[in-house]
Amino acid sequence: MSGKVTELENLLVPIVEALGYRCWGIEFLSQGRHSLLRVYIEHPDGVSVEACATISRQASAVLDVEDPISGDYTLEVSSPGMDRPLFTLEQFAAYVGEQAKIRLRVPYEGRRNFQGVIRGVEGDEVVLQVEEHEYLLPIDTIDKSNIIPRF
Known part of the structure; x- marks a missing residue:
């Protein structure tokens, strides 16, 4: 696992868990000047759009303060889905x-x-x-x- 993903996990996993969800995994795709940060969350009762929006807002606030990603990036929060990625x-x-x-x-x-x-x-x-x-x-x-x- 890259150092950047570990740093992002240290910042974001506590937020996801504090809101009652499990962090399934984090992907960080550095694409030149614009990167993608994808956070996968799950819950026994499923994941709603509202839950993704709430976690996204909380994560954005922490990321704005901590500033672990230089340059522009897009933050996506979603369920791992049926074709779920495997990280561990x-x-x-x-x-x-x-x-x-x-x-x-x-x-x-x-x-x-x-x-x-x-x-x-x-x-x-x-x-x-x-x-x-x-x-x-x-x-x-x-x-x-x-x-x-x-x-």
Whole structure:
């Protein structure tokens, strides 16, 4: 996890939790002069538009004071949704048996993109079965991962 995301988590997770929600994860996409900060929240009763707006206002106030992001950025607060991103080993472990797409920061065995079934977690690695092959993907090499929803 990058230092910037850790800094943002330290600022934003307490706000989300104080408002009665769980912070599922934070994405920070630096895109030149304009960046995107996305905060995923969840609650057993679901996430409403009003809840997203309330958390967004509170987070904006703290971000304005602390100023951890230089330049312009867009703040988005939303539910992780059905195709929820996975950020931690605990989240991968909770979705064993589900299909997932995983993109790595650097190629592993000549590829960066994997799609398969999450088989588990071993140490600091995610076990992903792609067809007949199991891959052990270290969590710190995963750039992005999402559940593939079943309909």
